[in-house]
Structure formats: C-alpha cells, structure tokens
Amino acid sequence: MRTLLSAKNLYHIYQSRKKHTSVVALKGVSLDIDKGEYITVVGPSGSGKTTFLRILGGLMRPTxxxxxxxxxxxxxxxxxxxxxxxxxxxxxxxxEGNLQPDLSAFKNVANSLALNGIPYQFRKKRTMKLLKTMGVAHRKDQLAVRLSGGERQRVALARAMANNPKLIIADEPTGNVDYKTSVRLLELFRQLNKTVGMTFLFATHSNHVAGYADRSVELRDGLFLGQHGQNIDLAKLDMTRMVIMDSNNRITIPESIMEQIKNNLEFLWNIEVLEKNKILLSPIEDWSKEEIEKEEGVEIIECPICHIENSSKAKFCIKCGTKF
Ligand SMILES: Nc1ncnc2c1ncn2[C@@H]1O[C@H](COP(=O)(O)OP(=O)(O)OP(=O)(O)O)[C@@H](O)[C@H]1O
Ligand SMILES: [Mg+2]
Structure with a gap:
C-alpha cells in the first residue's frame, strides 16, 4: 500500500505567556498512514491527541x-x-460537528464546494448525493442548530468529504452522541472506508471507537505507547515499545516482519508478558556466541543446511526445521 502521510519525530510545546510555563504536548511521535487505512489515536484526556491531529491536518505547525x-x-x-x-x-x-449553526444542512455542505468555485448545478447534485450517502437527505433544509447530535455529525462528514479529500481527520467524532447513535456513525465510517476507500484518522478516548479501526495507536503523555490491531509493523516500533493484542488476544504481524523476528527470536528479543493483554518486546544486545553459551548454559551449533545458529539442546533448526 502507498503511504499517504508520514509524520516523523513530532514535538510540540505550548508556551503560556501569562504564567511563563510550557507544556510539552508531543515528545517525538512518528506515524505512517497508508492510503485507505482507518487509524485511531487513542489515549486519555491530555495525552496529546488533538495536538497530534491538528498538526497532521495542517491546522498547526509542530515545534x-x-x-x-x-x-x-x-x-x-x-x-x-x-x-x-x-x-x-x-x-x-x-x-461538535463544527457546522455553521445558522445555516441549513444543505448550505453547510454546498458552501465548502462554493469555496472551490464549483458551479451551482454541480454543487447541488454533489451535496444531495453526499447527504443521501450519509442518510440525512431528508434533513437538508433544517438549520444545523436544530439537528440532532448524530445528524450533525453526518452532515459534518458530508461536508468533510465534499471536496474529495485524501484524508478525513476526526476528533472525537462520536463524543457528543449516545451509544446507539455512535454505533451507527461508526458503522457508517467503516462502510465508507471499505467502499470508497476513504482514509480515516480519528482521535478518541474510547476503546470501543478504536475497535472499529484497522489499527489504533495509543498515546500517553505525548508519546506512543503501543499499537493494537492489524498490520502492525514491528520494525517501525521503537525498540522497547509495547505491542498490544486485540480483544481476541491476537497480534497480526506481516509475514516479512515475522520472518525477521522468527530468525532472531531467541537471541534478539526479550518477550515479557506484562499484563493479560500486554507484551513488552525489548531488544537483547546482539550477544556473542560465547556470551549466549555462558548465559544459557548451552553450546551454539550451526545448522548445516541454512547456517543459522541453534542451541545444542535443540532437536531441529529454528529456521529450516532440519533435524539434528
Ligand atoms: N492551547 C494550549 N495552550 C497550552 N497548553 C495546551 C493547549 N492545548 C493543549 N494544551 C496542553 O497540551 C496537552 C495535550 O493536550 P491535547 O488537547 O492535545 O490532549 P487530548 O489528548 O486531545 O485531550 P482530550 O482528550 O481532553 O481532548 C495537555 O496537557 C493540554 O493541557
Ligand atoms: Mg482532544
């Protein structure tokens, strides 16, 4: 898949002029988003989610x-x-849906097309199509202020999609609606991701919302703590970062990475189960043969077929399976 966005080593410091204090909201976060991916940034209040999204969407420049x-x-x-x-x-x-409260649902969407000089007939057609896709065409003439929370979010989504963006960024898009409405919205996001291939980046404090995404990254105090879900690229994680399993206790790792780890599993990675669903992978220094022999109390032998080093206690090669 093609990378759409690549954030590298972001730091953000908010300076408060009054109190001469500063808050370090991001402390070196990196993230790659592929085209068509559905990613959430999950984390508690104050962890830096909004700061991160605003920087990724070009609303703010990072420090x-x-x-x-x-x-x-x-x-x-x-x-x-x-x-x-x-x-x-x-x-x-x-x-909050960030709509203009005194304009109709229709105008809220159509106006963002007008900004790009789209002729009226086309604007009308596209706006109606979007409102229909979002299931709110029947509310087109209603002022935004009179829409329900869920309807407002649907109109906001129609507006966000109006100019065919490459990425939709949503900050707590279901934060203001009841559970049932939030499930409907989440299903709509999922469906748009699958059918139109829209790339989504959401921030949420809710694991339930994060569960709808392909992948979620966890922010804590301005740093990424771990990742959940599919397509987790261990090579891109920091060396001591935690990998968190999904609700079925599964981690999906791409085959190429698996190969890389499998070959080195014994010697390079220390795997420690911290809690029920958290594993800490930390690299072990690339020990010399003598050090391993001393530490493990075994001799290291080389597989005659693939030349990978194995413990002399092993009955078969950890890479090619050759019997010793
Ligand atoms: N404009 C600002 N000036 C100073 N500090 C700020 C500003 N905006 C955010 N912060 C601080 O930066 C840190 C990260 O804030 P941010 O809004 O990114 O967190 P968040 O994860 O979105 O939180 P929430 O879940 O409550 O929305 C917090 O400590 C916050 O107090
Ligand atoms: Mg926020």
Missing amino acids: AGTVLFDNQDITKMPEEDLTMFRRNDVGFVFQ
Whole structure:
C-alpha cells in the first residue's frame, strides 16, 4: 500500500505567556498512514491527541518534526499553500460537528464546494448525493442548530468529504452522541472506508471507537505507547515499545516482519508478558556466541543446511526445521 502521510519525530510545546510555563504536548511521535487505512489515536484526556491531529491536518505547525503528506512537507508549506491543502486534501470533523449553526444542512455542505468555485448545478447534485450517502437527505433544509447530535455529525462528514479529500481527520467524532447513535456513525465510517476507500484518522478516548479501526495507536503523555490491531509493523516500533493484542488476544504481524523476528527470536528479543493483554518486546544486545553459551548454559551449533545458529539442546533448526 502507498503511504499517504508520514509524520516523523513530532514535538510540540505550548508556551503560556501569562504564567511563563510550557507544556510539552508531543515528545517525538512518528506515524505512517497508508492510503485507505482507518487509524485511531487513542489515549486519555491530555495525552496529546488533538495536538497530534491538528498538526497532521495542517491546522498547526509542530515545534519540531516533519509531516510528509503525499511526499510534501506540510510543516514548511507557505501559508497560502497550506490553506489550499486544508481545503482540498483533508476533511475535518470535530466533536461538535463544527457546522455553521445558522445555516441549513444543505448550505453547510454546498458552501465548502462554493469555496472551490464549483458551479451551482454541480454543487447541488454533489451535496444531495453526499447527504443521501450519509442518510440525512431528508434533513437538508433544517438549520444545523436544530439537528440532532448524530445528524450533525453526518452532515459534518458530508461536508468533510465534499471536496474529495485524501484524508478525513476526526476528533472525537462520536463524543457528543449516545451509544446507539455512535454505533451507527461508526458503522457508517467503516462502510465508507471499505467502499470508497476513504482514509480515516480519528482521535478518541474510547476503546470501543478504536475497535472499529484497522489499527489504533495509543498515546500517553505525548508519546506512543503501543499499537493494537492489524498490520502492525514491528520494525517501525521503537525498540522497547509495547505491542498490544486485540480483544481476541491476537497480534497480526506481516509475514516479512515475522520472518525477521522468527530468525532472531531467541537471541534478539526479550518477550515479557506484562499484563493479560500486554507484551513488552525489548531488544537483547546482539550477544556473542560465547556470551549466549555462558548465559544459557548451552553450546551454539550451526545448522548445516541454512547456517543459522541453534542451541545444542535443540532437536531441529529454528529456521529450516532440519533435524539434528
Ligand atoms: N492551547 C494550549 N495552550 C497550552 N497548553 C495546551 C493547549 N492545548 C493543549 N494544551 C496542553 O497540551 C496537552 C495535550 O493536550 P491535547 O488537547 O492535545 O490532549 P487530548 O489528548 O486531545 O485531550 P482530550 O482528550 O481532553 O481532548 C495537555 O496537557 C493540554 O493541557
Ligand atoms: Mg482532544
């Protein structure tokens, strides 16, 4: 899959002028998002989720680090280009739906198309199509302020998708609706991801919301703590970062990475089960043959077929399975 966005080593410091204090909201976070992926950033209040999303969506520049979006560094983009980027390449949905309260559902969506100079007939057609897809076409003339929380989020999503963005960023998109409505919204997001291939990046404090995504990354105090779900690339994780299993106690690891780990499993990685569903992988120094022999109390022998080193106690080679 093609990488859509690559955030590298982001730091963000908020300076408070009044109290002469500063808050380090992000402490070196990196994330790659593939085209068509559905990712959530999960973490408790104050962990840095909104800060991270705002930087990734070009709403704010980080104190340090880079964000490559389609290979363009948006952290260094001139302001006018950044405005165009926000208008065309990303769509935003916030907790409150961020609609204009005194405009109708229709106008909220159509206006974002007007900004791009789309002719009225086309605007009308596209707006109605989007409202229909989101299941709120019948509410088109209702003022945003009179819509229910769930309807507001659907209209906000229609608006976010209006200009065919490459990425939808949503900050607690189900934060203000009841459980049943949130499930319906989450199913709608999932369906759009599967059918249209829309790339989603959400922030949430809820594991339930995160459970709908392909992958979720966990922020704690400005740092990534671990990842859940599928397609977790261990090679991209920091060396001592935790890998967290999904609710079925499964970690899905791409085959190429599995190969890499399997070959070195015995010698390079220390695997420690911390809690029921948390594993800590930490690298063991690349020990010399003598050190391993001393530590393990075994001799190291080389497999005659694949030349991988094995313990002399092993009955078969850990790589190719050759019997000793
Ligand atoms: N404008 C600001 N000025 C100063 N500090 C800020 C500002 N915005 C956020 N912070 C601080 O930065 C840290 C991260 O905040 P952020 O809003 O990114 O967290 P969050 O994970 O989105 O939290 P929540 O779940 O409550 O929305 C917090 O300690 C917060 O107090
Ligand atoms: Mg937030």
